[in-house]
Amino acid sequence: KAKQLGRNTYCFHDPEMLNQLEANAQTSIELREALNQEQIVVFYQLQFDSQGKAIGAEALVRWQHPEKGILSPAFFIEIAEHTGLIIPLGQRVLQLSCEQLSRWQAQPETLELTLSVNVSPKQFQQADFVDYVRQLLADYKIPPGRLKLELTESTILGNVLETVQKMHQLRALGVTFSLDDFGTGYSSLQYLKQLPIDQIKIDQSFVRDITHDPDDKAIVKSIIAIGNALQIQVIAEGVETQQHFAVLRDNACFAYQGYYFCRPMPIEDINSVLMSKAV
Numbered sequence: 001k002a003k004q005l006g007r008n009t010y011c012f013h014d015p016e017m018l019n020q021l022e023a024n025a026q027t028s029i030e031l032r033e034a035l036n037q038e039q040i041v042v043f044y045q046l047q048f049d050s051q052g053k054a055i056g057a058e059a060l061v062r063w064q065h066p067e068k069g070i071l072s073p074a075f076f077i078e079i080a081e082h083t084g085l086i087i088p089l090g091q092r093v094l095q096l097s098c099e100q101l102s103r104w105q106a107q108p109e110t111l112e113l114t115l116s117v118n119v120s121p122k123q124f125q126q127a128d129f130v131d132y133v134r135q136l137l138a139d140y141k142i143p144p145g146r147l148k149l150e151l152t153e154s155t156i157l158g159n160v161l162e163t164v165q166k167m168h169q170l171r172a173l174g175v176t177f178s179l180d181d182f183g184t185g186y187s188s189l190q191y192l193k194q195l196p197i198d199q200i201k202i203d204q205s206f207v208r209d210i211t212h213d214p215d216d217k218a219i220v221k222s223i224i225a226i227g228n229a230l231q232i233q234v235i236a237e238g239v240e241t242q243q244h245f246a247v248l249r250d251n252a253c254f255a256y257q258g259y260y261f262c263r264p265m266p267i268e269d270i271n272s273v274l275m276s277k278a279v
């Protein structure tokens with residue numbers, strides 16, 4: 001497993017692990033190539049309010065592999081993290097996202113959409129991350145409020161003081177923050193108090209069984225209640241069915257993302273969905 005690349009405890013007698021290491025090494029070589037060959041692309045998944053109106057999208061990285069086709073991040077994000085390739089990869093995603101935001105700015109139907117971009121811990125911890133974002137916003141003339149950065153607790157845990165500082169610097173620019181995978185970590189409630197968080201994203205693991213697992217339903221209800229009380233917008237991810245949507249809506253969830261509404265898709269498909277909804 002790629003996770004183990006970080007430790008120094010391989011057993012080289014284990015042929016399966018050796019195969020895995022070789023496969024990972026091969027993937028990282030190919031990934032480096034992919035970045036140069038512009039094979040790193042972004043899919044978009046729309047986010048909706050309870051009226052079914054599109055309010056934004058999440059940028060989700062994909063690798064357009066010459067032989068293997070479209071690869072999902074499960075295949076390469078961990079390897080990118082371990083090799084440091086996550087830095088150029090993350091920069092590419094941010095740049096493509098800002099480019100897209102500036103295109104949306106040019107049309108009245110898409111003017112108010114926000115775009116959420118996942119930021120890896122290593123990427124956020126780069127010394128020049130704030131400057132990098134500031135420069136992109138300026139280059140593409142984007143109202144900073146349109147860009148939402150998705151952080152996870154692992155980013156915050158890495159270096160709390162530094163993270164707080166950077167978040168405030170970015171917040172001062174107008175950039176907003178979503179706390180991704182909310183509920184899956186340790187002590188999220190502290191962060192809600194201390195950090196400039198505009199949105200929490202209920203992890204899909206809580207949404208999945210919401211219609212028949214009373215515990216999951218209770219957790220989701222509580223997260224929504226906390227968010228609403230603190231005036232932090234709550235979005236649910238992994239909304240796959242009408243029933244998921246109904247339970248969430250009945251409990252005053254603000255925004256929704258999931259296959260029930262829209263799959264992650266290339267931008268041309270997203271734009272045609274947006275245009276068809278606009279008429």
Ligand code: C2E
Binds near residue numbers: 090093204264
């Ligand atoms: P995430 O940020 O929590 O993104 C949500 C994932 O759930 C996405 O998987 C999305 O395609 C998937 N999803 C959306 N709706 C549904 C649904 O209704 N049901 C189910 N079962 N899944 C749904 P994806 O695109 O494979 O991305 C996986 C993870 O990879 C992301 O989780 C995020 O942590 C990471 N990732 C994606 N893009 C980037 C990126 O540009 N940079 C970094 N650092 N990480 C990224």
Ligand code: MG
Binds near residue numbers: 150180
């Ligand atoms: Mg995300």
Ligand code: MG
Binds near residue numbers: 181201203204237
């Ligand atoms: Mg998430």
Ligand code: MG
Binds near residue numbers: 181203204
């Ligand atoms: Mg998730």
